[in-house]
Amino acid sequence: MGILKRFKDIMSANINALLDKAEDPEKMIDQYLRDMESDLGKVKAETAAVMADAEKAKRDLAECDAQISKMQAYAEKALLAGNEEDARAFLAKKTELAKSRETLQKTADATAENADKMRQMHDKLTKDIASLNERKASVKATVAAAKAQQKINDLNEKVGSMNLTDGNAAFDRMETKAQRMLDEANARAELNRSSEDTSVEKLAEKYDDGTDRDVDAELEALKKKLGM
Template sequence: MAKQSIFGRISQLVRANINALLDEAEDPEKMLDQMVRDYTNSIADAEAAIAETIGNLRLLEDDHKEDVRAADEWGQKALAASRKADEFRTAGNTVDADKFDNLAKVALSRQISAENEARSAEPQLAAQTEVVDKLKSGLNGMKEKLVQLQNKRSELVARSKTAAAQQQVHDAVKSIDILDPTSDLGRFEDKIRREEAKVRGQAELAASTLDAQFNELDDLGELTEVDARLAALKAGGAQGAIGG
């Protein structure tokens, strides 16, 4: 129960901290560093709890040793009192013999009580020793996982930085594509072509107007010549009339 309660409480704390970090994760490096700190603190909490459990086990061991020692001492006292009683009984002193036999019985009673105490503590000692061994093993496992977490943290931070650098390169390339001046050349060229066409249209219009002006001059020339010939005809006709 002690093992389950200690590591159960710590595992719940660790899971709660990790869930909180994941919910608020913005900077992967900071999140991983906090995870390492939280797990390190959890190991410290586990060490303190396990140290207390080991201390309780050592107290039980001390009490057991004291009961075993007391049982041995009372056994020795019972033996000494019994031998003393035998000596008095051999000497014919039954009063003192009975007195020391009674003392031997008291010593044996206390020996039995101490033995019972020691015997009743042995299952608890065995169970507590097993718990402590498992706690120590669990603590060593936590420390190994901390090393794995620290190594994984370094790997993930490196991968995160690489991904961020690649994203920066991608964004830079994307911005270069957006700002690429050659992408606007087609629009500029189309604008220039329209201006050139406009100039050609103006030139063509100007040329057609000039042709019309020359045509008017030609027409005027023809009319002038007609008038001149008509005048000549008139003049020639008049001369003929006079001469006749």
């Protein structure tokens, strides 16, 4: 049976070899399990059919044996009744059934063997799928960790490839420019304050007449002293 070889190949398939070839193990294991579930459905259907054939062959063989026993019993009864010809007819039928039994026995043996192989195949495939489903979570967790680490590696490589010297130089220039802007603003504020002080001083002179009057009085006193 071709299906036997096909499913033996399925059972002997090495999942690790398939995963080694896969670009994405997570997707590959999902696909592999889907394929195995599909194959299990086919194995189950084929196993049921082969087991049904084995049961039918077994029944056919049992019925043949029953008929042979019946012909033997009839032959004995015929002889006891003194009907030799009838006994001969029953024995001839027994011989014919015996020949058919040989074929039925071979069929029963073959179908029973095939049914046993298919049942073993079905049970192993079911067990393998259950085991792989249990391992699937672990595989996916490992893949997720690998992808996360890869992202970190890519980021580190990207940062490592940046020209930080140029970046620092640019920040130095901006810092110098900012300091110059602050110095200029402070200088303008100082100039504004100086202008305000000068204006106030000039304004105060208009009201500061006491100083000029004292000088004039001192000058008049000096003239009188000198007789001028």
